[in-house]
Amino acid sequence: MKANTQIIHAGRKTKYTQGVVNPVVQRASTIVFDSVAQMKENTAKRGEQALFYGRRGTHTHFALQDAIAELEQGAGCALFPSGAAAVSNAILSFVKTGDHILMVDTAYEPTRDFCDKILANMGVSTTYYDPMIGEDIEDLIQDNTVLLFLEAPGSITMEVQDVPLLTKIAKAHDLLVFIDNTYGNGYFFKPLTHGVDVSIQAATKYIVGHSDVMMGVAIANEACWEQLRENAYLMGQCTSADDAYLALRGLRTMPVRLKQHEQAALDIAHWLNEHPLVDHVRHPMFDSCPGSEVFKRDFSGSTGLFSFVLKGGNKAAITALLDGMSHFKMGYSWGGFESLITVTSSFNRIRTVTNYDFSGPLVRIHVGLEDVEDLKLDLKAGLERFQAQLK
Numbered sequence: 305m306k307a308n309t310q311i312i313h314a315g316r317k318t319k320y321t322q323g324v325v326n327p328v329v330q331r332a333s334t335i336v337f338d339s340v341a342q343m344k345e346n347t348a349k350r351g352e353q354a355l356f357y358g359r360r361g362t363h364t365h366f367a368l369q370d371a372i373a374e375l376e377q378g379a380g381c382a383l384f385p386s387g388a389a390a391v392s393n394a395i396l397s398f399v400k401t402g403d404h405i406l407m408v409d410t411a412y413e414p415t416r417d418f419c420d421k422i423l424a425n426m427g428v429s430t431t432y433y434d435p436m437i438g439e440d441i442e443d444l445i446q447d448n449t450v451l452l453f454l455e456a457p458g459s460i461t462m463e464v465q466d467v468p469l470l471t472k473i474a475k476a477h478d479l480l481v482f483i484d485n486t487y488g489n490g491y492f493f494k495p496l497t498h499g500v501d502v503s504i505q506a507a508t509k510y511i512v513g514h515s516d517v518m519m520g521v522a523i524a525n526e527a528c529w530e531q532l533r534e535n536a537y538l539m540g541q542c543t544s545a546d547d548a549y550l551a552l553r554g555l556r557t558m559p560v561r562l563k564q565h566e567q568a569a570l571d572i573a574h575w576l577n578e579h580p581l582v583d584h585v586r587h588p589m590f591d592s593c594p595g596s597e598v599f600k601r602d603f604s605g606s607t608g609l610f611s612f613v614l615k616g617g618n619k620a621a622i623t624a625l626l627d628g629m630s631h632f633k634m635g636y637s638w639g640g641f642e643s644l645i646t647v648t649s650s651f652n653r654i655r656t657v658t659n660y661d662f663s664g665p666l667v668r669i670h671v672g673l674e675d676v677e678d679l680k681l682d683l684k685a686g687l688e689r690f691q692a693q694l695k
């Protein structure tokens with residue numbers, strides 16, 4: 305079955321849908337049983353999608369879990385109330401005091417804060433590594449290292465890690481390998497097929513796709529699934545049936561949305577690349593983005609998210625650019641149908657081991673589903689406001 309067909313069919317068991325197209329929405333805390341035998345059976349199979357108690361999920365959740373596990377080719381998918389909860393609980397499910405983990409320097413900022421604040425307090429140490437480290441990752445592996453954490457492309461600066469290479473090295477040292485696959489979304493990149501153990505996504509972004517639900521997912525291979533599922537359950541992680549329903553509804557149209565985001569973002573990236581104020585474009589399909597050759601090899605498509613660096617600038621110019629935008633609104637998210645923009649002017653605070661050879665402000669945009677000509681006009685006017693403040 306081709307991926308577009310699979311995404312339409314995945315998770316649509318009659319048990320979940322009861323004959324209609326979408327799963328029934330089962331909101332539940334309590335599940336009641338008619339007989340001792342049934343109660344016993346469901347209790348024994350509570351980890352295998354037998355209705356047991358609301359926190360273990362209902363058919364609405366199981367339909368979403370099946371669909372995402374199939375998308376990412378995993379043994380199972382755990383649901384979390386946010387992407388941040390998926391990252392932190394997946395890590396907590398596999399580390400103990402005294403352990404050491406390797407975390408990519410370009411990790412999503414709350415992931416980094418979780419390592420520095422919560423893991424550090426538990427006696428789990430973290431070493432950050434340059435996303436482009438390649439084979440030298442081996443030098444950072446200690447006797448107590450248990451986990452290599454990847455994110456590709458990196459948050460904000462978009463460096464693309466060599467997932468197959470890093471995974472191979474980690475596996476030679478018996479490390480677990482986790483990835484934040486929010487950008488890859490399971491449709492454009494399937495980390496478990498490269499040997500990664502757990503793939504994590506902020507489903508909040510492209511899976512939900514409509515900016516109206518917070519949700520995290522973690523998909524594990526056969527070796528890690530049971531430990532992930534049970535530990536996430538013990539830590540009380542669960543989501544509402546309504547949110548699971550919306551996430552599954554979003555997933556069904558993710559490929560068509562992604563294709564539109566991809567085309568429009570590439571169009572805008574090419575246009576920006578020719579703009580006199582732009583130093584370089586950090587879109588993973590462009591040679592000016594570190595790791596682009598690896599991206600072209602491993603990913604089957606790119607999304608609406610990318611960054612570009614301006615040649616120079618000042619606070620007034622950045623403010624003039626941002627304040628006047630009509631389609632690209634300021635927001636900390638991405639992956640919805642709407643265009644977004646943020647600017648970062650210093651990396652000293654959020655990176656500790658990666659050096660950047662540029663000093664101008666970095667603009668990150670998410671290209672939404674608006675008409676691409678309208679979006680270009682919006683950016684063009686924004687860059688004119690920016691330039692006017694430089695004089």
Ligand SMILES: *Cc1c(COP(=O)(O)O)cnc(C)c1O
Nearest residue numbers: 386387388412484486506508519
């Ligand atoms: C948004 C995001 C997260 C966190 O997801 P939330 O649902 O907002 O908690 C994690 N990783 C990446 C790369 C993200 O963009």
